[in-house]
């Protein structure tokens with residue numbers, strides 16, 4: 473697979489200029505009003521972030537206690553930097569997040585390459601507190617900063633024949649010396665188009681009012697709070713629109729374990745029961761809580777799956 477990594481030199485003429493984004497903006501009505509109040513067009517320092525949350529409560533904000541940033545940025549899955557939970561925080565400093573581009577390919581009117589800073593300033597950044605549920609039966613509550621993925625997808629101009637979107641993460645062996653050899657890199661994930669266009673799906677540049685720590689998927693990732701955490705690909709360099717269900721790293725590896733949909737479902741056990749989750753913050757009581765269908769976002773997303781047998785399409 474031909475990938476542009478952040479080592480590949482790209483002529484500036486190939487990168488969509490910010491003015492193009494601005495023009496395009498005028499034509500987008502959109503989901504900006506669907507999310508939380510827009511708090512700023514740039515990321516805020518953490519203290520300002522706390523005020524902003526109080527002033528602009530998001531309809532997606534849940535009453536759960538936030539996981540401290542010290543935990544959210546120290547207990548990670550980012551296998552490109554090692555498979556232990558503490559590895560990414562120790563190792564991901566080698567990831568270079570500038571220059572960075574995202575290539576848009578497949579079933580679009582015109583393939584294009586977007587620079588990360590143009591993408592970052594394309595829409596106002598919103599803060600959204602989401603429950604974050606990993607298939608390993610732990611959970612966190614994280615304030616993510618970004619805007620709806622649908623905003624970017626609209627900008628990409630996918631063709632009506634595009635039924636799915638695939639996200640491909642960066643791979644750079646020099647910057648990832650601990651890359652485990654047993655996986656089919658680069659990391660890839662995918663969504664059906666209506667899932668990707670759902671207002672809960674977030675294109676994410678920061679958390680806790682700060683730019684994303686490298687170990688959390690800098691400089692850009694997706695966050696899909698109703699799905700197992702592994703669907704939320706980190707450090708994205710390419711987005712491909714397709715008419716067929718795209719391959720994904722985990723589905724390729726263990727299809728019986730990691731279905732394409734991967735919606736949080738307490739009724740379907742993986743290698744272990746998914747009925748409960750351990751909250752990653754030892755000060756929170758109870759330590760273990762019941763897992764909710766769609767991670768508690770059923771009111772928002774259940775209709776996406778009307779008529780589907782969720783035992784079959786797990």
Ligand code: MTE
Nearest residue numbers: 548549550551641659688701702704705706
């Ligand atoms: N994206 C990439 N590129 N590589 C990964 O290993 N791990 C996934 C997902 N995205 C992963 C990834 C898994 S298993 C989870 S649970 C979440 O990222 C973890 O996100 P967090 O470390 O910010 O909590």
